[in-house]
Amino acid sequence: MSEILATFRARTPGSAARQDRAAAVMPGGDTRTTTYHPPYPLTMASGEGPWLTDVDGNRYIDLLGNYTSLVHGNAYPPIVDAVQGQLARGTAWPARNDAQVELAELLAERVGSVEQVRFCNSGTEATMLCAYIARAVTGRRKVLMARYGYHGSLEEYEVGTLGHGGPDTVLARHGDVEDFGQVLTERGGEIACVILEPVMGSGGLAVAAPGALAAIAERARAAGALFVADEVITLRLATGGAQALHGVTPDLTAMGKIIGGGFPVGAVGGRADLLAVTDPRAPRLIHSGTFNGNPITATAGLVSVRELTAERIATMDRLAERLGGRLIAAAEACGLPFSLRRQGSLLQCFCRGEEPEANATRDDQDLSTALHLAALNEGVFFAGRGLLVLNTVLDEALVDEVADRLGAAMASVMAEQAVAVD
Numbered sequence: 001m002s003e004i005l006a007t008f009r010a011r012t013p014g015s016a017a018r019q020d021r022a023a024a025v026m027p028g029g030d031t032r033t034t035t036y037h038p039p040y041p042l043t044m045a046s047g048e049g050p051w052l053t054d055v056d057g058n059r060y061i062d063l064l065g066n067y068t069s070l071v072h073g074n075a076y077p078p079i080v081d082a083v084q085g086q087l088a089r090g091t092a093w094p095a096r097n098d099a100q101v102e103l104a105e106l107l108a109e110r111v112g113s114v115e116q117v118r119f120c121n122s123g124t125e126a127t128m129l130c131a132y133i134a135r136a137v138t139g140r141r142k143v144l145m146a147r148y149g150y151h152g153s154l155e156e157y158e159v160g161t162l163g164h165g166g167p168d169t170v171l172a173r174h175g176d177v178e179d180f181g182q183v184l185t186e187r188g189g190e191i192a193c194v195i196l197e198p199v200m201g202s203g204g205l206a207v208a209a210p211g212a213l214a215a216i217a218e219r220a221r222a223a224g225a226l227f228v229a230d231e232v233i234t235l236r237l238a239t240g241g242a243q244a245l246h247g248v249t250p251d252l253t254a255m256g257k258i259i260g261g262g263f264p265v266g267a268v269g270g271r272a273d274l275l276a277v278t279d280p281r282a283p284r285l286i287h288s289g290t291f292n293g294n295p296i297t298a299t300a301g302l303v304s305v306r307e308l309t310a311e312r313i314a315t316m317d318r319l320a321e322r323l324g325g326r327l328i329a330a331a332e333a334c335g336l337p338f339s340l341r342r343q344g345s346l347l348q349c350f351c352r353g354e355e356p357e358a359n360a361t362r363d364d365q366d367l368s369t370a371l372h373l374a375a376l377n378e379g380v381f382f383a384g385r386g387l388l389v390l391n392t393v394l395d396e397a398l399v400d401e402v403a404d405r406l407g408a409a410m411a412s413v414m415a416e417q418a419v420a421v422d
C-alpha cells in the first residue's frame with residue numbers, strides 16, 4: 001500500500017468504519033456522485049469558519065465550501081443568528097413569506113437581466129425549470145449546451161456532461177461562437193434554449209473569450225431559441241454575476257449555491273414575459289415545490305448575498321491569485337507537473353503541464369488522486385477533481401498555510417513517485 005494511502009487510512013478509522021455502515025444502506029456508502037473518492041470519503045462532524053473537522057477529530061482548512069455554496073465559510077455567525085431567529089418562528093409555510101420577496105428583490109437589483117424570480121430547491125431544479133420554460137414558450141424540445149458542461153442532474157444535461165448528445169441534447173464546443181452558430185444554423189428550429197456556464201465550473205474552469213457569450217446569445221435569439229446563463233456557481237464572481245463580467249444579457253439565469261446561505265436552494269431569474277408561464281393566475285407550466293422559497297433558506301440567502309459585497313469578492317480574488325502563484329512555485333520546487341486555471345475565487349489544479357480542454361478529457365488522474373489524498377493528510381479539503389474554492393473568512397495567513405500544506409502534499413506525491421520508479 002502506498003505511504004499516502006496508508007497515512008490516510010491510519011488517520012481516519014472513524015470514516016472507514018462509517019463507510020461500511022453507510023454502504024449497507026446507501027449505494028457505495030454515499031449519496032452524491034461527486035463527493036465520493038477512494039478508498040472512502042470522510043465523514044464530517046462539524047464546520048466552523050474556514051475549518052472542517054472529521055469524526056476522527058482531524059481538522060481541515062475548507063477549500064471547497066460545499067462545492068462553492070458556503071461563500072462565507074461554515075456556520076457563518078450572521079447567518080446562524082438570522083436562521084435561529086427564523087427557526088423559532090417556523091420553517092416552512094404553504095404561504096408567501098417576506099424574506100422570499102426580499103431575496104427576489106435583492107437578486108433583481110443585483111443581476112442586470114433578472115426582472116423576476118421563481119425559487120426552487122437546487123441548481124438542478126433551476127436549470128430544469130429553465131428548459132421547461134424554454135420549451136413552453138418556443139414549442140421546441142431540444143437544449144443546446146457545451147460538450148462536458150455541467151448543469152445538474154436532469155438527463156438532458158447529464159448526457160452532455162458525459163460528452164455525447166442525446167435525443168433532446170445537442171452539443172457544441174464551450175465558448176466557440178462558430179460551433180454554436182453552425183449548430184443553430186443547421187438545427188435552430190429544434191432548439192428551445194442554449195444553456196451555458198460563463199465559466200465551466202465542474203468542467204475544469206474553461207472560460208469563454210470576451211464577447212463570445214454575447215455572440216452566442218445573439219445567434220440563439222436569431223434562431224428563435226432562448227439564451228440561458230447557468231450562474232449556479234459563477235454568481236460569486238461579481239455582484240452582478242459573471243454575465244456582468246461578460247457583458248451578456250441572458251433571457252433566463254439559473255442560480256443556486258450562494259443564494260441559499262448554505263441551505264438547499266435554486267432560482268430562475270429573467271425576463272418577466274418568459275417567467276409569466278409560471279404565473280399561478282394563469283399557469284401554462286405547473287411549477288410547484290413544497291419548500292420553494294421557504295423562510296429558512298430565504299433568510300440565510302439574504303444574509304449571504306447581502307454580505308457578498310464587491311469589496312469582499314475582490315479580496316477573495318486577490319487571495320486566490322496569491323494562492324495560485326504559490327502553488328505553481330511549490331510544484332516547480334518539487335518537480336510535480338502542474339498547471340492551473342483561475343477565475344476569481346475558483347482555482348482548478350491539473351497535475352499535468354498543460355491544461356486540458358475540460359475535466360472530462362484529463363489524463364492526470366493518478367497524480368491528481370494522489371495529490372488529493374495527500375492534501376487530506378496535510379489537512380486541506382478540496383474537490384477530488386482539483387477544484388479549490390475560497391471564501392470570505394479566509395485571510396492571507398491562512399491562505400499561506402494552505403500553500404505550505406499543499407506544498408508538503410505535492411512533495412509527498414513526488415517522493416512516492418520516486419519510490420515507484422525505483
Ligand SMILES: Cc1ncc(COP(=O)(O)O)c(C=O)c1O
Pocket residue numbers: 067121122123124125127150151152153197201202230231232233256257265266
Ligand atoms: C453550473 C451548475 N449548474 C447546476 C448545478 C446543480 O446544482 P445542485 O447541485 O444544487 O442541484 C451545479 C452544481 O454543482 C452547477 O455547478
